[in-house]
Amino acid sequence: MQLDTDFVRSQFPAFCEPSLEGQAFFENAGGSYTCGAVIDRLMRYYKQRKVQPYGPYEASRLAGAEMDEARSRLAAILGVATDEVSFGPSTTQNTYVLAQAFRQWMKEGDAIVVTDQDHEANSGPWRRLAEAGIEVREWRIDPESGLLRLEDLESLLDERVRLVCFPHCSNVVGAINPVVEITAAAHAAGAFVCVDGVSYAPHGLPDVGGMGPDIYLFSAYKTYGPHQGIMVIRRELGQLLPNQAHYFNADALYKRFTPAGPNHAQVAASAGMADYLDALAAHHGIEGEAGARGQGVHDLIRAREVALLQPVLDAVKDRNLVRLLGPAEAEARAPTVALVLNRPGGEAAAELAAHGIMAGGGDFYAQRPLGAMGVDLEKGVLRLSFVHYTSQAEVDKLLNVLDEIL
Numbered sequence: 001m002q003l004d005t006d007f008v009r010s011q012f013p014a015f016c017e018p019s020l021e022g023q024a025f026f027e028n029a030g031g032s033y034t035c036g037a038v039i040d041r042l043m044r045y046y047k048q049r050k051v052q053p054y055g056p057y058e059a060s061r062l063a064g065a066e067m068d069e070a071r072s073r074l075a076a077i078l079g080v081a082t083d084e085v086s087f088g089p090s091t092t093q094n095t096y097v098l099a100q101a102f103r104q105w106m107k108e109g110d111a112i113v114v115t116d117q118d119h120e121a122n123s124g125p126w127r128r129l130a131e132a133g134i135e136v137r138e139w140r141i142d143p144e145s146g147l148l149r150l151e152d153l154e155s156l157l158d159e160r161v162r163l164v165c166f167p168h169c170s171n172v173v174g175a176i177n178p179v180v181e182i183t184a185a186a187h188a189a190g191a192f193v194c195v196d197g198v199s200y201a202p203h204g205l206p207d208v209g210g211m212g213p214d215i216y217l218f219s220a221y222k223t224y225g226p227h228q229g230i231m232v233i234r235r236e237l238g239q240l241l242p243n244q245a246h247y248f249n250a251d252a253l254y255k256r257f258t259p260a261g262p263n264h265a266q267v268a269a270s271a272g273m274a275d276y277l278d279a280l281a282a283h284h285g286i287e288g289e290a291g292a293r294g295q296g297v298h299d300l301i302r303a304r305e306v307a308l309l310q311p312v313l314d315a316v317k318d319r320n321l322v323r324l325l326g327p328a329e330a331e332a333r334a335p336t337v338a339l340v341l342n343r344p345g346g347e348a349a350a351e352l353a354a355h356g357i358m359a360g361g362g363d364f365y366a367q368r369p370l371g372a373m374g375v376d377l378e379k380g381v382l383r384l385s386f387v388h389y390t391s392q393a394e395v396d397k398l399l400n401v402l403d404e405i406l
């Protein structure tokens with residue numbers, strides 16, 4: 001079965017928006033288009049239910065019910081319990097809160113492992129634990145390939161390590177890391193894991209429960225939803241870490257790591273992400289429980305993206321004056337393709353913009369991995385990122401324009 005791209009695009013108002021006509025969107029890793037179901041729910045919330053939720057009157061009851069629905073439906077797709085899912089303003093803010101909890105829980109002499117493949121959001125907040133006497137060990141990428149090797153992690157693990165932080169997929173290397181194997185190695189050494197799934201989740205929500213990490217983070221605004229960070233924190237760890245919320249909210253697992261009042265409307269609208277995935281499942285005849293439907297949609301999306309991606313990689317991998325970061329095989333990576341050029345990535349992105357291609361240039365807050373791979377941070381990279389709603393015609397257009405400007 002193949003993904004029906006016309007149906008997919010019919011679910012995104014951006015594709016009928018006159019001001020975006022003729023613009024091929026290749027900066028999805030920065031933030032995706034929002035699906036109609038999320039926009040509709042957001043509008044409905046603001047128009048009909050913009051009151052304090054969980055009160056005894058109808059508008060308030062509906063507001064609270066929609067917020068609960070968002071958590072329970074996303075949790076079911078992710079394969080975890082409803083109260084193991086919580087929201088925060090962004091993934092970066094979520095990691096800062098979590099790092100504060102670890103800072104209080106860990107003892108001097110304990111250690112954590114961070115990578116130099118991560119976006120700064122899953123790196124800097126953890127590295128700052130050094131200020132509290134925590135030893136920070138760096139799991140380093142191979143400078144040529146940009147890949148993390150499991151054997152290198154194993155040599156960093158011992159009984160002092162409490163936490164291993166790594167990305168499911170880097171936002172510049174694009175390689176998909178083996179979360180199951182890495183998590184198993186960390187758990188065997190007695191450490192928890194925190195996975196940054198921000199660059200992976202838009203390519204199909206994963207079965208977090210089945211994969212086994214203790215923390216899994218992603219950003220709804222890059223996954224067809226509103227501007228929110230979503231956290232899965234498994235119960236054992238969530239109850240062990242000190243509560244970061246008001247003291248009287250400590251018993252509710254999903255409140256413990258959200259110190260501020262949540263953005264009610266956006267939490268409620270996040271249920272639209274589940275509506276969208278369910279609509280994809282129904283349209284393609286994918287049946288079963290929410291988790292099974294989610295995995296079916298995940299596989300459908302991945303297959304489509306892999307097919308679209310390989311010709312892009314083939315077109316850039318052996319080109320003079322272009323260095324492709326990360327794997328050249330589509331199966332091994334997400335369609336987030338960073339290219340090192342002989343000029344600033346931003347300059348190339350501006351040339352693409354003149355041809356109706358929306359892409360970005362710079363360091364994308366991934367200075368550590370780019371620096372470790374020897375990329376000149378002044379120039380940065382040109383990044384071309386797409387998702388399953390990208391059409392063949394848009395990819396063809398990109399390839400034609402790349403031929404002209406590279």
Ligand SMILES: Cc1ncc(COP(=O)(O)O)c(C=O)c1O
Pocket residue numbers: 029030089090091092093119121122167169170171196198199218219228229365
């Ligand atoms: C891989 C990765 N992790 C984390 C983040 C930070 O997400 P947020 O903007 O929600 O803080 C980004 C944002 O670009 C990202 O690409």
